[in-house]
Amino acid sequence: MNRRSFVQRMLTTLAAGGAAPSLLARTARAAGPGEKILVVVQLSGGNDALNTLVPYRDRGYRTARPNLAVGAREVLDLDGELGLHPALRGLAAFWEQGRLALVPAVGYPRPSRSHFVSMAVWHSADPSRKSLEGWLGRWADGEDDPFCAVNLGLSAPLALRGAEGEGVAMGGLKSFRLQLPEAALNRLENGLTRTYEGPLDTTRKAMARLLEDVARVQGLRGYRPEAEYPQGPFGNALRDVVRMIAGGLGSRVYYVALGGFDTHAGQLDRQPALLEQLAAGLGAFSQDLKTLGRENDVFVLGFSEFGRRVRENASGGTDHGKAGLMFALGPVAGGVLGPGYDLDDLDDGDLRYRVDFRSVYAGAAAFIGARAEDLFPEPQPVLPLLG
Amino acid sequence: MYTGPFSPHEAAHLLRRAAARGKREEAEALADSGLEGAVERLLQPPAPAPEPAFELDPKKNRGQVHRALVKHWFQHWLTTSTPAAERLVLFWSGHFTSEFRKVKLGSLIWRQNQTFRTLGPGRFPELLEAVARDPAMLVYLDNAQSRKKHPNENWGRELLELFTLGEGHYGEDDVQSAARAFTGWSITPPRKARAEGRPIGFEFRARWHDKGPKTFLGQTVRGGEEVLQILARHPRTYRLLAGKFLRFYLAPNPPAELVERGAEVLQLEGSYGLLRWLFTHEAFYAPQVRNALVKSPIEYLVGLLYVGRGLPERVLVRALVGMGQVPFQPPNVAGWPGGQAWLGDAALLARLNLLPAVLEETSDLYVFADGARDAYDAVLPQAQML
Numbered sequence: 001m002n003r004r005s006f007v008q009r010m011l012t013t014l015a016a017g018g019a020a021p022s023l024l025a026r027t028a029r030a031a032g033p034g035e036k037i038l039v040v041v042q043l044s045g046g047n048d049a050l051n052t053l054v055p056y057r058d059r060g061y062r063t064a065r066p067n068l069a070v071g072a073r074e075v076l077d078l079d080g081e082l083g084l085h086p087a088l089r090g091l092a093a094f095w096e097q098g099r100l101a102l103v104p105a106v107g108y109p110r111p112s113r114s115h116f117v118s119m120a121v122w123h124s125a126d127p128s129r130k131s132l133e134g135w136l137g138r139w140a141d142g143e144d145d146p147f148c149a150v151n152l153g154l155s156a157p158l159a160l161r162g163a164e165g166e167g168v169a170m171g172g173l174k175s176f177r178l179q180l181p182e183a184a185l186n187r188l189e190n191g192l193t194r195t196y197e198g199p200l201d202t203t204r205k206a207m208a209r210l211l212e213d214v215a216r217v218q219g220l221r222g223y224r225p226e227a228e229y230p231q232g233p234f235g236n237a238l239r240d241v242v243r244m245i246a247g248g249l250g251s252r253v254y255y256v257a258l259g260g261f262d263t264h265a266g267q268l269d270r271q272p273a274l275l276e277q278l279a280a281g282l283g284a285f286s287q288d289l290k291t292l293g294r295e296n297d298v299f300v301l302g303f304s305e306f307g308r309r310v311r312e313n314a315s316g317g318t319d320h321g322k323a324g325l326m327f328a329l330g331p332v333a334g335g336v337l338g339p340g341y342d343l344d345d346l347d348d349g350d351l352r353y354r355v356d357f358r359s360v361y362a363g364a365a366a367f368i369g370a371r372a373e374d375l376f377p378e379p380q381p382v383l384p385l386l387g
Numbered sequence: 388m389y390t391g392p393f394s395p396h397e398a399a400h401l402l403r404r405a406a407a408r409g410k411r412e413e414a415e416a417l418a419d420s421g422l423e424g425a426v427e428r429l430l431q432p433p434a435p436a437p438e439p440a441f442e443l444d445p446k447k448n449r450g451q452v453h454r455a456l457v458k459h460w461f462q463h464w465l466t467t468s469t470p471a472a473e474r475l476v477l478f479w480s481g482h483f484t485s486e487f488r489k490v491k492l493g494s495l496i497w498r499q500n501q502t503f504r505t506l507g508p509g510r511f512p513e514l515l516e517a518v519a520r521d522p523a524m525l526v527y528l529d530n531a532q533s534r535k536k537h538p539n540e541n542w543g544r545e546l547l548e549l550f551t552l553g554e555g556h557y558g559e560d561d562v563q564s565a566a567r568a569f570t571g572w573s574i575t576p577p578r579k580a581r582a583e584g585r586p587i588g589f590e591f592r593a594r595w596h597d598k599g600p601k602t603f604l605g606q607t608v609r610g611g612e613e614v615l616q617i618l619a620r621h622p623r624t625y626r627l628l629a630g631k632f633l634r635f636y637l638a639p640n641p642p643a644e645l646v647e648r649g650a651e652v653l654q655l656e657g658s659y660g661l662l663r664w665l666f667t668h669e670a671f672y673a674p675q676v677r678n679a680l681v682k683s684p685i686e687y688l689v690g691l692l693y694v695g696r697g698l699p700e701r702v703l704v705r706a707l708v709g710m711g712q713v714p715f716q717p718p719n720v721a722g723w724p725g726g727q728a729w730l731g732d733a734a735l736l737a738r739l740n741l742l743p744a745v746l747e748e749t750s751d752l753y754v755f756a757d758g759a760r761d762a763y764d765a766v767l768p769q770a771q772m773l
Contacts, residue, residue: 188739198675202730345411
């Protein structure tokens, strides 16, 4: 099929709002049932690790947090020492089935308490902050399919940016379409059929690729998720991910975010609601994957740019800290991994990191067949995470 | 010196590159005044930008201040009689970067933008000296806290690596010497400024300053002034800047001999001198240079809004976020990468889907999109180019 007839067919398809059969065929090739998928969940703002996975027996914890400590009677006890915040009740079943892994005290050398510096470090997996590429972007550079990584958000995050591409970013399935009058679509079609010289032609190709990608997403097999997702962008994003998996998009990585964890004040009013949203979203997501028979093909990895200070502040909140908590859900090596918290050896009042986050990244990325050396400049030991 | 025809066709190219906005009648008027007259008109001294009429440093809702400043700058770029100055402000704000999310004070961010407007067209040493004392920069690169006991290397390092010499033309010890030389270059504590009802300004704290001699690029220096002088006289600085200028105004890969010549012009005659030289240069009107630059989202939006309908503040900022470039918020200290990096799926989709909200059937795209016949040509690849 030459480009002209391809674009024409696609535009007809877009106008009619239907599926494009030729593209579906390509998608099916890329997807393959049983393809392993990594879903990264970013908790933006610095989630308070100590009130998520709670060292409820630790005297130091209780002393540092006279108002915020989660008590022994409230926590969902895991092992007699650590417990989950009660707002995470929705995740308890996963723990019992060995499908939830928790990695406390995760961080990196010379930590920054700045949101954006630390987030950039987590995204680039380069604590020296030299690299402008993301850990998954480096992996994606070795893949053929532009859809190997998809972000649910307005713009592609650094994590997915590579030397060659930046993954695909979409605000949502519904909005990933051209909203132009028909006359403009026709003009676009004509404009893309001729070639140009130099950078102008590179731009033409980028536009043609966009049209292909839009057609591919709009042409996915329809699937209506059954589970009930929490309201808001996070729930919507997870629902879209399920639809893309079920529809056969073939993406190997999805990136979603839940924001609002910067709880400097009034933490008791805010963090539990966010954790509840997290648990409800992941619960619904897992339920739909089970219905699809894909629950062992999808690995969820969660992180936040830092944990918070051990000591609560005077505003009923906690300030920016250092080491934090990572989690993994799905076909994982369930349990609490790594050496755990050490509240007797703090770094300027913060949890000291005892597991390098790149080790956890490498353990999770092994699920999609990525090797540690594809992910970041400095080699790191791999934390075994796969169940 | 370019001696070919200077018709509205060439004038439109000049307008896109110089100002990122224009209409057919403006291209025609420029063509009528001839090449040199046109360049003189575009490079008149910058019209001053009005001070914002809103509170710049409220205790809460800083995001709102950021949005309002974006709108304020756009408003000025769209209405000023000297739009070329505004594209130059964009150039400098991608060079001497500061991020709103770190600086957090709208008054400082806006003052930095004003500095780029007033000193940006002139000679580099004056601009560099102002930036080194610019409160937003002192906060952004942590020099405001740098003291003899713990010199902070952030500013010293970026000054050498990104702002002047470029990597490979200095050593780690030069970074450390620069950091020591700038200890004590600080600002009025924000709380004190607020209490005394005065603006935050540059303050030199002698007690924080390391007075000892340092070796910097083979010379003995004591204070930051000497470091700046050495850098502002260094040919490498002008080569780095000229390369950046030509990538911003001429083509993604400018020829080395043009960069070399541009560096000399820049050092002798300042930014507008360089632009005057470039805009009247034969290379500037070569066919392979036309449509060779990708509009950044800010330039795309300025160009569109100039010939279309206005957008409410929130929609404006949302569009910029969606396209991947928000004023006063570069992705990091290295500024916006630019070029084809602007053309990822989501960004390109945002660019196209914005068109119905901004354009009318009768909008004049003669300058915005090369060769445009009508408003629908805004969907063509040419509309993405400068």
